[in-house]
Amino acid sequence: MLEFLNELLWGKVLIALLVTVGIGFTVASRFVQFRYFGRMFRILSASQAFQKDKHGHLSSFQALLLxxxxxxxxxxxxGVAVAITLGGPGAVFWMWVxxxxxxxxSFLECSLAQTYKVAEPDGTYRGGPAHYISRGLGARWKWMAGLYSILLLLTFGFGFTAxxxxxxxxxxxxxxxxxxFYTGIALAMVVGLIIFGGVRRIARVxxxxxxxxxxxxxxxxxxxxxxxxxxxxDVFMLIVNSAFGLEPVVGGGIGAAILMGVKRGLFSNEAGLGSAPNVAAVAYVPHPANQGVVxxxxxxxxxxxxxxSTAFIILLSGIYDPAGMSDVGGVALTQSALADHVGDWGRSFVSFALMLFGFSTILYNYYLGENSINFFSTENQNFFNTFxxxxxxxxxxxxxxxxxTVFGFADVTMGLLALVNLIALIALFKPGLRILKDFDDQIAEGIEQPVFDVARFKDLNLDAAAWEIEPEDIERVRSRGGRSSQPATERS
Known part of the structure; x- marks a missing residue:
């Protein structure tokens, strides 16, 4: 049953939806990810002006790192090694696409998370798909927000943590x-010391x-x-030629290259799953689109x-066999490939990298689980301590x-999680474009750092307290931003 559900969700429904939303918003937003690519770095630099507010919010840069x-x-x-093994080098090209x-x-879902975030009693923020579903779609859809939170807890909070x-x-x-056994005990102790310090300590780590x-x-x-x-x-040409079936032998052919590239790309970057918006909503920024860009x-x-990086390590080595006859796959292929380049210590390096990547992901998964519980209860600390x-x-x-079995179950719940989030993104397509237009219009007026005026969006059911930007922070943005950073109401 788990295999059937995984195949149905990830082999058909979700790939079609994720690609449709990605391409659809790319076109509707006039290729926002390319138009503002250079601005990503300027936003991160300007975010330093928002790092020392009195509430100690997370900066845009800290949310990015988390x-x-x-x-x-x-x-x-x-995952990349599996994609290359089953889909050939062409899978890398489709992974790029x-x-x-x-x-x-990611811009759409994270901008919406910022837009619909809510202020906590201590001045910090909470947000994510559950919040933009309940606030953006209305009270009738609050059940879907609750379903999303439960799926988030099961998938990331429990399944992927283990x-x-x-x-x-x-x-x-x-x-x-x-x-x-000993690694598990040591890891549990370190994780415990960090997570009991809350999201700020997780962000610092x-x-x-x-x-x-x-x-x-x-x-x-x-x-x-x-x-x-x-x-x-030559490797670049191998990747491109294999992507379009121009190589005589390329893994499982062009169909396998597309399928594996799309699946592994989506699995890896999580765009559309709704996980990253839970973190994006925490940042203290002058405009929702800022964090969307970041x-x-x-x-x-x-x-x-x-x-x-993994793809080139593999494809430049003498270990990978384009005919698909290699005896190794998965992480073992990456280890063997790096060892072929730099010697046997390369195997240990890959293991060490995997250890660091996995540890950081545990902290991230914990925060997602905490945020899902927070949607149901913000005051009862017993829930959080039990978790x-x-x-x-x-x-x-x-x-x-x-x-x-846990992996198979988590794949299914992650698929359902993505399905709920994608339905919400499609329903909130217009508000997302409206937020982007406000950002675009201020940029067109010569404002280097646009500022969000919540009063102009009263119909969106936003939490005005979450957009109370400190006057001194506005001044710092103005001093860094150039001609003007006034909200639209002040400018008019």
């Missing part, structure tokens, strides 16, 4: 010979860990590219940079248990 911590995981190492379209999807723990423990065992783990992986990729610089053009960049980092204890237990259990 979402990258979740997006970048085992799929970037093992999905990533570029997924940037638009799976990532298993991946980390087995990776440490493979690289350093440490039994999974991500701010430290993500640049190290991503930077080290990119550094080893740069070494591999330098060692094989003359072969890079979160689109996180998809670029995941798919176009990290996944491509934190459960997470610690899951980390220990997951490290030492065969999780095949």
């Amino acid at each position: 979402s990258v911590a979740g997006r970048v995981g085992g799929g970037n190492i093992a 999905v990533g570029l379209m997924g940037m638009a999807t 799976l990532q723990s298993y991946a980390v423990a087995t990776s440490v065992d493979d690289a350093f010979g440490i039994p999974v 991500a701010e430290f860990l993500v640049p190290i783990m991503a930077g080290s992986y990119l550094l080893i990729t740069a070494v591999v590219l330098a060692l094989n610089i003359e072969q890079i053009p 979160q689109a960049f996180s998809v670029f980092i995941d798919t176009l940079i990290i996944c491509s 934190r204890v459960a997470i610690i237990g899951l980390v220990c259990w997951g490290a030492t248990t065969d999780l095949g």
Whole structure:
């Protein structure tokens, strides 16, 4: 039954919906992910002006790193290898296409998460698909918001937390010979110390860990590219030719290349699943589109940079067999390929990278679970403390248990999660475009850093308290932003 549901959801329904939403919003938004690509870096720089407000909100940059911590995981190492093994080098090309379209999807869902976020009593924010469903679609659809929150808790809060723990423990065992039992205990202790500190502590850990783990992986990729610089053009041509069936033998043919590229790209960058918007909503920004632009960049980092790094490590090695006759696959293929480039220590490096990626994803998964509980109750701390204890237990259990059935179940619940979110995104297409138009119009007026005026969107049922930007922060934005950063009502 699990296999049938997975095949139905991921093999047919979701791929069609995800690609349709990605392409649809790309066209409707006039290719927003390309128009504002350069602005991503300026927004991150300007976000420093919003980092020292009196409530201690997360900055746009911190929210970006936290979402990258979740997006970048085992799929970037093992998933890419599986895609190449089953779909040939052409799968990488279609992974790129999905990533570029997924940037638009991520912009839409994360902008909506910012727009419909709510202010907490302590001044912080909460938001995500459950909030833009309940507020954006109206009270009649609150049941769907509740369903989304339950699926989010089951999938990320419970299922994927145990799976990532298993991946980390087995990776440490493979690289350093440490039994999974001891790794599970140590991991549970570290995770417990972090998650009891709340989202701010998780963000600080991500701010430290993500640049190290991503930077080290990119550094080893740069070494591999330098060692094989003359072969890079040939690999590019192999990827492109294989994508369109122009190579005599390419894995499972053009159909397999498209299917595997699309599936692995979507699995890896999570655009459309509704997971990243839970983090995007926490950031303190002057306009919802700011975080939409930034979160689109996180998809670029995941798919176009990290996944491509794995692909080139594999395709530039002497291990990969284009005829599909290789004896290794998955993470073992990535390990063997890197070892072929730099020696046997490359195997341990891949295991270490997988360990860091998995650990950061556990913290991200915990926050998603906490946010799902928060939708039902914001005041009862017993719920949150019980969940934190459960997470610690899951980390220990997951490290030492065969999780095949759990993985199948989590795939189904993730598919249902994506289905609910995509229905909501289609229904909220017009509000998403309206928020983008407000951003575009201010840019057209010469305003470097647009500011969101919630009074102009009273019909959207927004929480005005979530858009009370401190005057001193407005001044800092103005000083960095150029001609004007006044809300539209003030300008008029």
